[in-house]
Amino acid sequence: MKKILTVVIVMLAFAASAQKVEARFTESKFIKASGKTVEAEGNLKLFSADKMELRYTKPAGDYFIIDGKTMSSNLRGKKSVVDTEKNASMRTYRNTLMNCVNANWKQAATDNNAESSVVEKGANKVVTLRAKKAAPRGYSKIVITYRKFDNIPVELVFEEFNGTVTTYKISNIVKK
Amino acid sequence: MVFVRIYRFFTQHKFLLYILLVLSSVVFAFFAAKAHFEEDLMKLLPKSEKSESGLVFGNIKVKDKLFMQVTGAEPEVLVGYVDELMDSILTNDEGIANTLYRLEPDMALNALDYAMMHVPSFVDTTLYARFDSAIAHADETMARNYELIMNDETGMASDLVSTDPLGLRECLMSDISGGMGFALIDGHLFSPDSTVALIFISPDFQTFDSQASHKLVSHLNQCIDQFHQAHPDVEVLMHGGAVEAVGNASTMKRDIAITIGISLVLILLYLCISFKSYNIIWQNVLPIVYGTIFALACMYWIKGGMSLMALGVGAVILGVALSYCLHIIVHQRFVGDVEQMLKDEAVPVCLGCLTTVGAFLGLMFTESELLKDFGLFATFALLGSTFFALIFLPHFLNVKDAKHSKKAFKLIDKINNYPYDRNSIIITVLCIVILIGFIFSGKVQFDNDLKHIGYESEAFQKSRDLYEEKNDQGGMQRYYAVTAADLDEALDANMVLATTLDSLRGTGDIFSYTPVASLLFQSQAEQERRIAAWQHYWTPEKVAQAMAAVKSAASKNGLSPDIFVPFQAMIEAEYEPGNLYESGIVPDGLLCNFIEETDGKFLIFNAPKFSKDKMKEVDDLVAAKPHAVVVDPLYYTGGMISLIHKDFNMALVISSIFVFLVLLISFRDIFISLLAFMPMFLSWYVVQGWMAILGLSFNMINIVISTFIFGIGVDYSIFVMKGLIERQRQEESHLLEYHKVAIFFSALVLIVVMGAMLFAKHPTIVSISECALIGMISTILITYTLQPLLFRWLMKWPYVKRRVEKIK
Numbered sequence: 001m002k003k004i005l006t007v008v009i010v011m012l013a014f015a016a017s018a019q020k021v022e023a024r025f026t027e028s029k030f031i032k033a034s035g036k037t038v039e040a041e042g043n044l045k046l047f048s049a050d051k052m053e054l055r056y057t058k059p060a061g062d063y064f065i066i067d068g069k070t071m072s073s074n075l076r077g078k079k080s081v082v083d084t085e086k087n088a089s090m091r092t093y094r095n096t097l098m099n100c101v102n103a104n105w106k107q108a109a110t111d112n113n114a115e116s117s118v119v120e121k122g123a124n125k126v127v128t129l130r131a132k133k134a135a136p137r138g139y140s141k142i143v144i145t146y147r148k149f150d151n152i153p154v155e156l157v158f159e160e161f162n163g164t165v166t167t168y169k170i171s172n173i174v175k176k
Numbered sequence: 177m178v179f180v181r182i183y184r185f186f187t188q189h190k191f192l193l194y195i196l197l198v199l200s201s202v203v204f205a206f207f208a209a210k211a212h213f214e215e216d217l218m219k220l221l222p223k224s225e226k227s228e229s230g231l232v233f234g235n236i237k238v239k240d241k242l243f244m245q246v247t248g249a250e251p252e253v254l255v256g257y258v259d260e261l262m263d264s265i266l267t268n269d270e271g272i273a274n275t276l277y278r279l280e281p282d283m284a285l286n287a288l289d290y291a292m293m294h295v296p297s298f299v300d301t302t303l304y305a306r307f308d309s310a311i312a313h314a315d316e317t318m319a320r321n322y323e324l325i326m327n328d329e330t331g332m333a334s335d336l337v338s339t340d341p342l343g344l345r346e347c348l349m350s351d352i353s354g355g356m357g358f359a360l361i362d363g364h365l366f367s368p369d370s371t372v373a374l375i376f377i378s379p380d381f382q383t384f385d386s387q388a389s390h391k392l393v394s395h396l397n398q399c400i401d402q403f404h405q406a407h408p409d410v411e412v413l414m415h416g417g418a419v420e421a422v423g424n425a426s427t428m429k430r431d432i433a434i435t436i437g438i439s440l441v442l443i444l445l446y447l448c449i450s451f452k453s454y455n456i457i458w459q460n461v462l463p464i465v466y467g468t469i470f471a472l473a474c475m476y477w478i479k480g481g482m483s484l485m486a487l488g489v490g491a492v493i494l495g496v497a498l499s500y501c502l503h504i505i506v507h508q509r510f511v512g513d514v515e516q517m518l519k520d521e522a523v524p525v526c527l528g529c530l531t532t533v534g535a536f537l538g539l540m541f542t543e544s545e546l547l548k549d550f551g552l553f554a555t556f557a558l559l560g561s562t563f564f565a566l567i568f569l570p571h572f573l574n575v576k577d578a579k580h581s582k583k584a585f586k587l588i589d590k591i592n593n594y595p596y597d598r599n600s601i602i603i604t605v606l607c608i609v610i611l612i613g614f615i616f617s618g619k620v621q622f623d624n625d626l627k628h629i630g631y632e633s634e635a636f637q638k639s640r641d642l643y644e645e646k647n648d649q650g651g652m653q654r655y656y657a658v659t660a661a662d663l664d665e666a667l668d669a670n671m672v673l674a675t676t677l678d679s680l681r682g683t684g685d686i687f688s689y690t691p692v693a694s695l696l697f698q699s700q701a702e703q704e705r706r707i708a709a710w711q712h713y714w715t716p717e718k719v720a721q722a723m724a725a726v727k728s729a730a731s732k733n734g735l736s737p738d739i740f741v742p743f744q745a746m747i748e749a750e751y752e753p754g755n756l757y758e759s760g761i762v763p764d765g766l767l768c769n770f771i772e773e774t775d776g777k778f779l780i781f782n783a784p785k786f787s788k789d790k791m792k793e794v795d796d797l798v799a800a801k802p803h804a805v806v807v808d809p810l811y812y813t814g815g816m817i818s819l820i821h822k823d824f825n826m827a828l829v830i831s832s833i834f835v836f837l838v839l840l841i842s843f844r845d846i847f848i849s850l851l852a853f854m855p856m857f858l859s860w861y862v863v864q865g866w867m868a869i870l871g872l873s874f875n876m877i878n879i880v881i882s883t884f885i886f887g888i889g890v891d892y893s894i895f896v897m898k899g900l901i902e903r904q905r906q907e908e909s910h911l912l913e914y915h916k917v918a919i920f921f922s923a924l925v926l927i928v929v930m931g932a933m934l935f936a937k938h939p940t941i942v943s944i945s946e947c948a949l950i951g952m953i954s955t956i957l958i959t960y961t962l963q964p965l966l967f968r969w970l971m972k973w974p975y976v977k978r979r980v981e982k983i984k
Contacts, residue, residue: 033325033334033739075330082282086760087289136292136339136746161741162338164331 020176021046021152025054025168032163044170049102066094089137100144103151105129112138123148134161150175179522179566180515186571197568201466204560208472212481237273237378237772238655238781239807242396242416243643244375249410251361254373257403257410258364262375264399271392273380276765277373278364286761292339294754295746296710297703298348298695304713306347311722317343318729325735339742341726358647367646374647378768379418386425389418413639420630424938427631428488431936439932443925450584450921451509455574460501463569464494467561474556475549486549489880489944493554495929496532496887497561499922500525503895504565505573506918509580510910514570520911522566524898527842529562531835531894532887538831539883542823550880551827558887585917592916596957597965606961609954610858613865620864621873627810629875629940651687651787655807656798657779663757663771664699669803670780671702676801677784685794689784693770696756697780703753714747722747781807824879831883832857835890843897845979847970852897854966855958856889862954863947870946877940878947885951888926892919892959900967905981916960923956 027040042056056062065072071082071094084091092111099108105127109116114129129142141159146152152175156168186193246258258277266275291298310317321337328334358374359366365374377396381388400412447456471490475482503525508517536558539551596602623629632640644652658673660666674691681689698706723744727737756762757771772779786794795806806812835856839849863885867873896919899912930952933945970976 029331031325031328031331031334032736033338034328036328038329038331080281080285082285087282087286088293089289090285134741134745136742136749140741160335161745162334162739163736164334 020048021173022176023170023173025170027054027056028167028169030165030167032165046101050098052098052101066098069094092138096139096142100142100156101153103146103153105144108142112142114139114142120148121145124154131161136161147173177519177522179518182567183514183518183570186567190571193568193571201469204466204469204473206473207476208469211472211476213484213487214481236657236774236779236807237768238657238779240379240382240417241768242377242379242414242418243639244377244396245367245413245639245642246373246375247371247411247413247642251366251370251373254366254410255362255364257407258373258375260406261399261403261412264402265377265396268395271379271381271388271395273378274764274768275375275377276365276763276769277375278362279360279766280763281363283761283763290754290756290759290761292746294703294751294756296707296751297698297754299706299710300695301706301709303347304709307342307344307713310342310344310347311725314342314725314729315732317341318726318733318735322733322735334739335742338739339746341730341740341743342722369646372642372646376765377416378765386421389421390425393418393422413635413642415636415639415643419636420632423633423636424631427633427938428941431933431938431941435932435936435941436929439929440925443928446584446924447921450581450588451505452581456505459505459569459572460498463501463561463564464497464557466564466568467497467557467559468494470560470563471553471556475553478552482549482553483546485877486546486553489877490550490553490557493536493884493887494557494561495922495926496884496891497558497565498925499888499891499918500528500562501565501569502921502925503915503918504569506921507914508570508573510914510917514573517573518566518570520914524895524915525562525566527838528891528894529558531838531890533558534834534838535831535883535886535890538827538829538834539824541830542827544823546876547823547827547880551883554883554887588917588920589913592913592920596961597963597968599961602957602961603965606957609866610862610958612869613858613862613954616865616868617861618864619868621868622879623873623875625810629877629943631938631940648785651785652791653783653785654791654794656782656784657805657807658801658803659777659779659805660803661777663773663778664701666771666778666780666803667694667697667699668702670694670697670782673780673782673798673801673804676797677782680786680794680797681784685790686784686786688786689782691782693780693782696762697771700753707751707753710751719744719747779805779807824882828860828882828886831886835886839890839894845976847976848897848901848980851963851966851970852890852893855893855955855963856886858958858962859885859889859951859955862958863951866950866954867947872943872946874947875940875943878943881944881947882951884948885955888922888952889955889959892923892955893963895919896959896963897967900964901980904967904971904977919956919959923952926952 021044023044025042025044027042029038029040030036031038039058040056040062041058042054042062044052044054046052051067053065053067054063056064059076061074062076063072063074069084069091071080071084071090073080082090084094095111096108099105099111105116105118108114109129112129112131113133113135114131117128117130119126119128124145125148127142127144127146129139131138131140134140138161139158140161141157143155143157143159144153145155147154152170152173153168154170154173156170158166160166244261246254246261249257262275262277266272318341320343321341324333325337359368359370361370365376366372367374379388379392381392396414400414403410403412444457444460447460448454472482504517504521507521508514511517511520533555536551536554539547542548542551647653656673656677658666658669660669671694674694677686677689678691680686723740726740726743730737730740757767762770769783770781772781784794795808795811798804799806799811832853836849836853839852840846843849843852860882863882895915896912899909899915902909902911927949930945930948933941934949936942936945971980
């Protein structure tokens with residue numbers, strides 16, 4: 001009986017993680033070093049637990065795609081394809097992003113050597129991850145606001161050790 | 177007479193003869209087909225100290241790299257062309273281990289990530305002085321950082337500055353930058369002046385694997401041809417080991433087919449016309465074929481196979497076998513009686529065979545497998561051909577057939593019967609020629625460089641010259657390596673070699689050298705030492721000093737002092753040694769330029785550039801270092817070939833003694849033996865002296881031909897001597913005439929074939945031809961002129977005359 005229940009739970013979890021989500025997003029990157037803020041926006045598609053794409057409408061043509069272990073991007077015409085198996089920091093970056101989007105913040109906290117805290121605010125819950133120690137790379141702080149009823153993020157804030165803060169706001173969420 | 181008895185036996189038992197012939201032919205052909213042919217010339221040379229270290233040069237992949245160059249358009253256009261060409265090439269990647277023509281975009285990111293995780297491993301202790309300087313000049317660096325940050329639209333430059341505000345990366349990169357010697361355009365490799373796109377292809381086989389080389393080079397040429405059709409304005413050039421090997425082999429085959437093939441057909445036609453019979457063709461060819469399959473079968477039984485090169489050169493020796501067949505056939509045509517022919521010819525043919533075999537067997541005393549193979553093959557081929565000629569051939573000769581063209585023979589008789597030994601002008605000229613040969617014989621050069629016996633097409637030369645012009649700054653790039661069973665041991669040894677090469681750069685002997693391998697790859701022990709040095713340098717006080725300098729400089733330049741947390745974290749972090757070699761970050765096509773694992777050994781490569789005249793000096797210096805090797809087998813073969821040369825001289829002495837002893841036992845007279853030995857002895861000095869005068873040199877291949885000159889020289893001499901002795905005993909004897917006719921045909925065949933070979937493109941074939949022609953002509957002249965002259969003089973001495981008349 002226990003085994004059957006385990007299988008059912010795994011299958012449900014897989015079905016949930018495999019759900020397709022489409023949404024609009026805005027991206028705001030504040031570069032502390034220069035004091036500049038770079039704005040961008042586009043469409044987000046979450047296909048499964050390890051596949052996600054951000055296609056920018058501003059600047060048009062830019063994209064950022066995670067497909068399994070591969071990360072592809074085109075940022076201001078600079079294209080790159082990274083095999084995260086060969087790149088530890090990109091692997092951490094990819095895992096952190098996917099775990100945050102998929103509401104697996106505990107794993108994101110472990111990967112980033114961070115402490116996590118959760119605060120409920122109305123219909124949302126706010127998860128905060130704080131790095132225990134400064135590091136050459138990674139995030140000093142991550143704040144994710146999820147919709148309480150389906151754990152889909154509506155805002156993600158990534159703060160780097162050099163003070164650069166990137167904020168994603170997600171709207172028009174459609175589950176398919 | 178044993179051969180007459182054998183002939184009578186088989187005449188009465190024809191069935192047995194056919195059984196023996198068919199059965200032996202089938203058995204020999206079967207085992208001959210199983211013989212393995214060694215194509216790696218390096219394996220045939222005497223062992224050197226370096227090869228005893230276990231390193232097999234043939235297996236080193238870096239030397240087998242193919243170089244492809246695309247030029248004739250703007251760099252941005254060439255980028256697309258290179259992708260198109262490579263897509264076409266890689267549709268069939270058989271025979272290709274890896275390629276390098278572009279660096280994938282993620283490589284830089286992955287490399288940066290690895291570098292960040294193992295920063296201290298890349299910091300040589302000598303760099304800390306530069307770090308001190310960087311801290312002292314923080315203000316200037318920060319001013320540049322400010323510009324970078326203010327022009328940054330993506331945040332990437334800001335990330336870089338916050339991690340490395342002092343520009344420490346410049347201290348590290350100043351050594352590596354330019355080390356690769358390439359320009360990068362859109363990720364693609366170009367010559368430093370960006371005019372030629374570069375493609376490197378590493379085969380997954382050895383260059384000496386002719387089948388695989390041929391397959392790959394054909395595929396590449398096909399792709400290039402298709403590409404040319406689509407883009408006629410763009411030029412694609414290619415060179416490298418496999419391209420050279422394939423060009424060499426195809427040129428040699430074409431040259432042999434054209435020169436030897438056509439001339440042999442013409443000669444055989446001439447023989448048919450002279451003897452008014454087509455049977456003369458198979459009567460000459462069959463003994464040689466039989467001898468060849470017998471020799472190959474023997475080689476298979478003795479050592480499983482032989483060197484392909486020895487087989488190629490050995491083919492020339494079959495000319496000696498042809499000479500025996502001609503003697504038997506020609507004599508039979510004159511006497512029209514097989515038993516009489518055997519009585520007259522069996523002894524000189526056997527004696528000729530024995531002495532020639534003796535000349536070849538002398539090669540067994542050498543250290544070189546090539547010479548041993550050649551000696552054995554030639555010995556068995558001659559024995560087999562002679563056996564066929566004396567046992568089987570007489571049964572296929574038409575006993576009544578004595579037809580021949582009177583016109584042709586009138587000319588032959590005129591040439592043969594001319595009294596050369598009574599023409600004082602000819603005698604004087606010949607003596608002068610011999611004297612000059614003696615004087616200059618010591619001056620003949622021996623060319624140790626195997627490159628000089630290879631063929632390079634114009635396209636190949638153009639490709640190589642363009643590569644050297646664009647990438648080697650007018651000099652040359654040469655690979656040196658250290659080798660060890662363990663990667664760490666090899667990496668430590670490489671640091672010693674890198675220091676040596678770097679000091680040569682300091683003295684100007686090398687004009688370009690970046691120790692890329694030792695900068696990128698370090699042993700675990702060295703990394704641990706460097707990590708310890710890093711911790712020793714970045715004391716809390718030093719960290720505080722650096723951070724204070726950075727923050728102060730940032731404030732002065734209008735930047736926030738709080739953005740440098742990553743830098744502080746980087747210098748205070750704990751580090752572990754890494755393994756870049758196994759990380760998979762460096763693509764195989766690039767990695768094989770630095771490290772290669774072959775035959776259970778690791779090789780670390782260094783590729784300095786220098787002017788060609790410094791090559792020997794640098795080679796010798798590197799080769800003297802422990803674990804170090806010059807990645808050019810020809811560097812070591814030079815010495816080994818010299819050894820072959822010395823070996824060969826010793827073999828000639830042994831052969832000469834053997835031949836002389838056989839002659840002495842056979843003729844039982846010292847004067848006659850010396851006289852029979854003379855043409856072989858004198859012609860060797862003529863060959864050496866006149867090669868020196870004509871500016872020709874011996875090489876590893878044509879030196880072997882001297883055994884052929886020995887063989888044919890001693891044969892002609894024995895036949896003429898037998899004829900002279902017979903005429904001395906019976907004035908009406910025609911033996912000398914018959915022998916001279918056979919010698920005429922034999923010499924005609926060989927001189928025409930060798931002469932035709934002069935028109936070959938391949939330098940090896942031409943060098944064989946030059947050497948053999950001088951030897952052949954001098955041998956015939958001495959045999960036709962000096963031998964009868966000296967014999968006549970000897971016969972004036974009653975004592976010798978009496979002894980000669982007793983010789984059977």
